[in-house]
Amino acid sequence: MIAKVIVDVPTAQTDQLYDYTIPLEWKVVAKPGVRVIVPFGRRAVQGFLMAVVHESEQSNLRALIEVRDPVPVLTEELLALGQWLAAETICFTATALAAMLPAALKAKVTQLLTCHVERHELPPSLQPLFVKQCAVPWKDVQPVLKRDAATVQAALVSGIVSIDYDVQEKGKKRTVRQLQRVAGNLDEQLSLLSAKAKKQRALLTYVATAEKTMPTTVVLEQVGTTRSVLTPLLKQGILYEEEMEVYRDPLGSTVVERSEPLPLTAAQQQVMDTVQTAIVSDCHEVMLLHGVTGSGKTEIYLQAIALVLDKGEEAIMLVPEIALTPQMVERFKARFGDLVAILHSGLSTGEKYDEWRKIHQGEVRVVVGARSAVFAPFSRLGLIIIDEEHEMSYKQEENPRYHTRDVAIWRGVHHNAPVILGSATPSLESYARAKKGVYTLLSLQERVGGRPLPDVHIVDMREELRMGNRSMFSQALMDALKDRLAKGEQSVLFLNRRGYATFVMCRDCGYVASCTHCDISYTYHRLGHALKCHYCGDQTKAPTVCCECNSTHIRFFGSGTQKVEEELARVLPEARVMRMDVDTTRKKGSHKRLLDAFGAGEADILLGTQMIAKGLDFPHITLVGVLSADTMLHLPDFRSSERTFQLLAQVAGRAGRDVRPGEVVVQTYTPAHYSITLVQQHDYEAFFATEMRARKQGGYPPYYHMALITISDTTLPSVIQTAQNIKRHLTDKLARETVVLGPVVSPIARIKDRYRYQCVLKYKREPKLQKTLFELMRHYGQQRTNKKLQVSMDVCPYFFM
């Protein structure tokens, strides 16, 4: 029996299957999908067992050292998905496979030199290594090896020392001691205790009559006693403790009340009929659910999942990280209780590992999570839902650079399961496919209960300035805020942080402090009065004097929301303001605490960033103010209009979700731009048509595919040289119709002292794309002479920086 292994060493040279023999003791567990430890060169490394075969074409096979998992951590489906992903996104298979596992399982293997004899029996040069312990990390042996390699070699050959390995995993299973009673008659057991031992008797009786086994600490607390009372009972063998595996509960101890399915509206029912047909027919189909904000999409997701569970199958519910709010999570917990696992970035490594194990062991059948939850190791997958499918966070920006939608559809095909994409503002790509009939288009054009979409007012901030209003609030917004305060209704103020400056500028000469390693301005952090580079992490104290002109007129543009908060306190001192951004939600659970408080009416105004744009469903919000609608509109990115429209429509959607109608005030410097006027008219169709024309004209997706190749190196001439070589290679190999743009300097020209250039490909059909890009990756990955050079590929880029 031969194991075919992908070693977890992602480089061009190792991106292939290696064969190992399987020692007898591992034969039973050596199945595809387990992690193994194998000898690799002079090291021991972790790898994935991909297949077990009878014969090998490789010679001088070595034996694998250990099988790490009693049962496979990756199913055969996921192994195949990993290989597909590597090919599609141009990355190494090891990288794609690792991306599917929780961080806790990404073990680090360290090599140790172990001593097997008394220290004085060792050659003198080795003795100092083993003063404190009998095994030392291999890297600590390096100095000795340099001085006296022959001695180390001889010691290894004679066997007085050996090279071993140690695997460190980040996540440990958590256990807790539970108290149990040995079987038998309680009265008999009580009679063994002295009549005076009241506490002991109480404790024993409590354990005997409790409905379920409980952790020792809980029992002692309930009975109001301490461990000293328990010890004699343990010694006599009447009670015993058992280590039980427990899961850390990411929702904490919150009790979620169960919810029942709502009777659907006629429009919802119509959508549900199509969804139901797809689910019961066991056919793969992609449905695009285009439903305005508040139209009841989530209720449809819930009922669709219930159907899948009834069939004995499993479901994955994907939500953008930022919308994975406690409110959202609770809606799923309320409907499906303990059948739900939650996966999001706010969980610790251990908590993520716990949730993953629940899925892996089949203890849950629904997973609600962000991007990576698409890899949930279910084996009877019946449905995948992607909510807010237009969100950019579904694209992973590091290897493997996959789009969640593509992975979901691959798995849908594999399992004959439907995929539902939902959004109030679908991505142009998806809507175009639905119009062509590739996806089934479903729509909900009205809000539940016939509630109107909110009125949207557009305020021209240039006009405000002309009228002498220099504040960040227009007159219209101010009036509206005061009106809500008077009526006791709630408002939301939205500040788009992207493109919002938090920098330091000299008001005399215009100098902006920027990182000395990256061509990007420093971000100002009020906390600690520090300047930080968000690309390389470099940090320095904020200056008090301009380093260009020595002026002391330094202006700090603090974090946007803080500034707004200060301004609000000045102009509306009576308003109770709650600020929600990365700073106020850093602490665990603070997100939920803030939202609960706002829901309970403890504030009049909720001020926040992207974080409050999605998923909020509060009945008392009747006003939404957008402070600066166009901060994103001018980013050098062909999707900037689409993003502006989507974000404004989402934010506007938070208003008037209950009986009282909502109102939205949008402040902008470009009031005539279609991405703003069409939000006012709630006209997605018109936006789609206008934007499609622009994309056609510019030769952008969905009319053309794009690929981005970024080349970076420590010296400018070498980057330019490589970039030109790459361009030549691409033009030689690819079809004549394929456009190769560049090389040009990247929008961020330097990061961490590395100069950056890029080439962009535009094509309609390019059968040789994968092959050509892999060739480039192999070639530049192998260039030993220049280790600094990096070439990265992104075959469906969302960031062009």
Ligand SMILES: Nc1ncnc2c1ncn2[C@@H]1O[C@H](COP(=O)(O)OP(=O)(O)OP(=O)(O)O)[C@@H](O)[C@H]1O
């Ligand atoms: N059939 C129904 N009957 C009564 N109320 C409903 C029904 N369906 C949904 N609702 C309620 O309407 C509100 C909006 O629904 P939901 O949050 O599902 O909409 P959505 O389309 O997901 O919204 P968004 O995209 O804005 O987050 C919620 O408060 C929900 O409880």
Ligand SMILES: [Zn+2]
């Ligand atoms: Zn200056």
Ligand SMILES: [Zn+2]
């Ligand atoms: Zn930097």
